[in-house]
Amino acid sequence: xxxxxxxxxxxxxxxxxxxxxxxxxxxxxxxxxxxxxxxxxxxxxxxxxxxxxxxxxxxxxxxxxxxxxxxxxxxxxxxxxxxxxxxxxxxxxxxxxxxxxxxxxxxxxxxxxxxxxxxxxxxxxxxxxxxxxxxxxxxxxxxxxxxxxxxxxxxxxxxxxxxxxxxxxxxxxxxxxxxxxxxxxxxxxxxxxxxxxxxxxxxxxxxxxxxxxxxxxxxxxxxxxxxxxxxxxxxxxxxxxxxxxxxxxxxxxxxxxxxxxxxxxxxxxxxxxxxxxxxxxxxxxxxxxxxxxxxxxxxxxxxxxxxxxxxxxxxxxxxxxxxxxxxxxxxxxxxxxxxxxx
Ligand code: SAM
Ligand code: SF4
Numbered sequence: 001x002x003x004x005x006x007x008x009x010x011x012x013x014x015x016x017x018x019x020x021x022x023x024x025x026x027x028x029x030x031x032x033x034x035x036x037x038x039x040x041x042x043x044x045x046x047x048x049x050x051x052x053x054x055x056x057x058x059x060x061x062x063x064x065x066x067x068x069x070x071x072x073x074x075x076x077x078x079x080x081x082x083x084x085x086x087x088x089x090x091x092x093x094x095x096x097x098x099x100x101x102x103x104x105x106x107x108x109x110x111x112x113x114x115x116x117x118x119x120x121x122x123x124x125x126x127x128x129x130x131x132x133x134x135x136x137x138x139x140x141x142x143x144x145x146x147x148x149x150x151x152x153x154x155x156x157x158x159x160x161x162x163x164x165x166x167x168x169x170x171x172x173x174x175x176x177x178x179x180x181x182x183x184x185x186x187x188x189x190x191x192x193x194x195x196x197x198x199x200x201x202x203x204x205x206x207x208x209x210x211x212x213x214x215x216x217x218x219x220x221x222x223x224x225x226x227x228x229x230x231x232x233x234x235x236x237x238x239x240x241x242x243x244x245x246x247x248x249x250x251x252x253x254x255x256x257x258x259x260x261x262x263x264x265x266x267x268x269x270x271x272x273x274x275x276x277x278x279x280x281x282x283x284x285x286x287x288x289x290x291x292x293x294x295x296x297x298x299x300x301x302x303x304x305x306x307x308x309x310x311x312x313x314x315x316x317x318x319x320x321x322x323x324x325x326x327x328x329x330x331x332x333x334x335x336x337x338x339x340x341x342x
Contacts, residue, residue: 012070013312015280015319019267023073023238024066026059027274027341028084034108035144036132038171040338041206042144048339052275056086058294060093062272065308067099071270074101077341079274082111088118095123104128106169106342109154110147116154116161127158128167133177134187142176155193168193171200172215181223189251196241196254202325203282205336217242217257224253238268264322270315271341278312280319282340283333288315
C-alpha cells in the first residue's frame with residue numbers, strides 16, 4: 001500500500017476538546033447468533049444489505065490509514081464478529097499492517113471453541129466475552145437460544161489459547177438477572193475471569209430501555225459490597241470500566257457505568273460500522289459515509305487514502321463533549337448497538 005499523504009494537522013486524531021483518539025471499534029457484521037433481549041428483538045430482521053458491507057480489502061485500506069493517523073488499538077465487534085467467515089484473515093491482515101495496532105475482540109463466545117487458537121496465532125491479543133447469567137435456562141430465555149454451555153466452552157477455549165486476561169461482560173436487567181451480581185463475581189473469581197458489569201444503555205433495537213428499570217452502578221456496587229470489600233484501582237485512563245480490587249486484590253471487578261457515571265471526557269474511541277460509516281460516539285446521531293469514497297472508481301488509491309484521512313479527521317473534530325444520555329432532549333440513535341458495533 002502506498003504512503004499516506006495527509007497534512008500534519010490531520011495526522012493526529014485530536015478533537016476540539018483535546019481528546020486524542022487511539023482506539024477504533026470495527027464492526028465486522030451486524031448479524032448475530034444470539035438475540036439478547038436488551039440488544040435485539042427475537043424477530044429482528046432489519047439487516048444491512050450484503051452489498052453495503054465493506055469488503056476485507058476496503059476495511060484494510062481504512063485501517064491502514066487510521067493506524068497511520070494514530071489508532072493503535074483495534075477492537076473487532078458487531079453483531080457477532082466471529083460470524084464473519086474470514087475473521088481469522090481479518091485479524092492476520094490487521095496484525096500485518098505497517099503500524100500494527102493491538103487487536104482485541106468482543107464476542108458472544110459461541111465460535112471460540114473452533115477459532116480461539118487460530119485467532120491467537122493470527123495476532124489477536126485479548127477477548128471480551130458476554131455472559132449475563134450462570135443459569136442455562138435463564139440464558140435461553142434472555143438470548144432466545146439454548147447455547148449457555150457453548151459460551152462456557154468459548155471462555156475456556158479463549159483461556160487455553162492464551163487470550164488473557166479473559167474479560168467477561170455482564171448486563172444486569174431488573175427482575176431478570178439482577179440477583180446474579182454476587183454469584184457471577186464468585187464464579188469469575190473461581191475461574192480467573194475478569195468480570196465487568198455494563199449498565200444497560202438506550203441502544204437496543206426494540207427500544208425497550210427505560211431509565212427507572214436500569215440497574216445502576218450504585219446498585220451493583222451495593223450488591224457486591226455486601227459480600228466483598230471493593231477498593232478503587234487508581235489510574236483508569238481512557239478505559240470505560242471503573243475497576244475495583246476485590247478483597248484487597250489482585251483480582252478486580254469492573255463497572256462500566258456509561259449512563260450514571262459517563263466517562264466521555266476521557267473517551268479515545270472512534271467507530272467504523274460494517275457498512276463503512278465512521279461514528280465518533282456510540283450515541284452520535286450522525287455517521288459519515290466512507291464506503292462511497294472507497295468504491296469511487298474515478299479516484300486513485302492515493303486520492304482515496306487522502307479522502308479517508310480527511311474524513312476521519314473531520315469526524316473526530318466534530319465529536320461532542322458528551323453522549324447526552326442524561327439530557328432531557330436525548331434521542332436514541334436510529335441504529336441499534338448491533339449495527340453500530342458495541
Ligand atoms: N456479539 C458480541 C457480544 O455480545 O459480545 C459483540 C457485540 S455486543 C453489541 C457488545 C457488548 O454490548 C456486549 O457485551 C453486550 O452485552 C453489550 N450490549 C448490547 N446491547 C447493550 C445495551 N443495550 N446496553 C448495554 N450493553 C449492551
Ligand atoms: Fe448478539 Fe452481542 Fe447483541 Fe447479544 S449483545 S444479541 S450476542 S450482538
